[in-house]
Amino acid sequence: LPLDERLKRRIIDGERNGLEADLDAALEDRPALSIINDILLEGMKVVGELFGSGQMQLPFVLQSAEVMKAAVAYLEPHMEKADDGGKGRIVLATVKGDVHDIGKNLVDIILSNNGYEVVNLGIKQPISAILEAAETHRADAIGMSGLLVKSTVIMKENLEEMNTRGVAERWPVLLGGAALTRAYVEDDLRALYTGDVHYARDAFEGLSLMDRVMT
Numbered sequence: 001l002p003l004d005e006r007l008k009r010r011i012i013d014g015e016r017n018g019l020e021a022d023l024d025a026a027l028e029d030r031p032a033l034s035i036i037n038d039i040l041l042e043g044m045k046v047v048g049e050l051f052g053s054g055q056m057q058l059p060f061v062l063q064s065a066e067v068m069k070a071a072v073a074y075l076e077p078h079m080e081k082a083d084d085g086g087k088g089r090i091v092l093a094t095v096k097g098d099v100h101d102i103g104k105n106l107v108d109i110i111l112s113n114n115g116y117e118v119v120n121l122g123i124k125q126p127i128s129a130i131l132e133a134a135e136t137h138r139a140d141a142i143g144m145s146g147l148l149v150k151s152t153v154i155m156k157e158n159l160e161e162m163n164t165r166g167v168a169e170r171w172p173v174l175l176g177g178a179a180l181t182r183a184y185v186e187d188d189l190r191a192l193y194t195g196d197v198h199y200a201r202d203a204f205e206g207l208s209l210m211d212r213v214m215t
Ligand code: B1M
Pocket: 041, 044, 047, 048, 049, 051, 052, 053, 058, 061, 062, 065, 092, 097, 098, 099, 100, 101, 102, 103, 104, 106, 107, 142, 143, 144, 145, 146, 147, 148, 149, 150, 174, 175, 176, 177, 178, 179, 200, 201, 202, 203, 204, 206
């Protein structure tokens, strides 16, 4: 198989042996971010389709996720660092009940490499923990990630909780994750939330939104 296909296959098959050598070879002709976006994430997309259609079982999805994470960790030092912090601080978390963190961690990497300080709380974070961290770290914004349909409901509840606590004006909120749609965030959630809430389709939109809310 050509190198690109082989790397994509590694994600789909959850095959780690020889991963680093293939990544090194790929780095010779394209930047780390392009390897992630154009090759590895294509593999994850296939995993999602196979899992969704019942052709792949959960333990294998987990293996694929682990290879994906290992690849991202290996590539991270090769990524261009545009800025050294100081542009602002964001508290980032996967919402309550949701363990998916590959996308959130990509957002962390992209923001960190572009001048933001990221306080990454990890997965399954209740709104109380998110707000406490935002307070303690004097965050400029809050980012929530979630991939389950259930998580879109949790995000709504989180915003309602922020309204109730009277803290909606304090932090612009960025929301991302595969189950969300722009319309849900920009129509439904904006209608109920008294603060500022934005939808980010991917990590790069997350970055441009941060640049926007910080100006
Ligand atoms: Co799960 N899973 N999973 N899973 N999994 C999905 C999400 C699913 C769509 C698969 C499917 O059915 N086709 C489905 C959800 C269906 C639904 O809710 N209707 C699903 C399911 C059902 C489940 C379980 C319930 C399965 C089970 O137990 N029976 C279970 C959930 C457990 C839980 O959370 N309580 C489960 C578990 C797992 C694994 C642990 C095996 C593993 C996760 C490992 C990990 O993350 N550490 C896993 C995986 C890998 C997936 C798929 C295949 C891939 C997700 C991924 O990493 N994509 C996924 C299929 C899919 O998404 N279509 C699936 C790559 C990643 C880079 O994309 O996170 O979307 P994503 O991030 C993108 C953007 O969304 C955006 O930027 C990123 C790209 O730049 N973004 C943000 C994300 N967050 C952002 C935040 C921002 C800005 C942008 O600002 C704050």
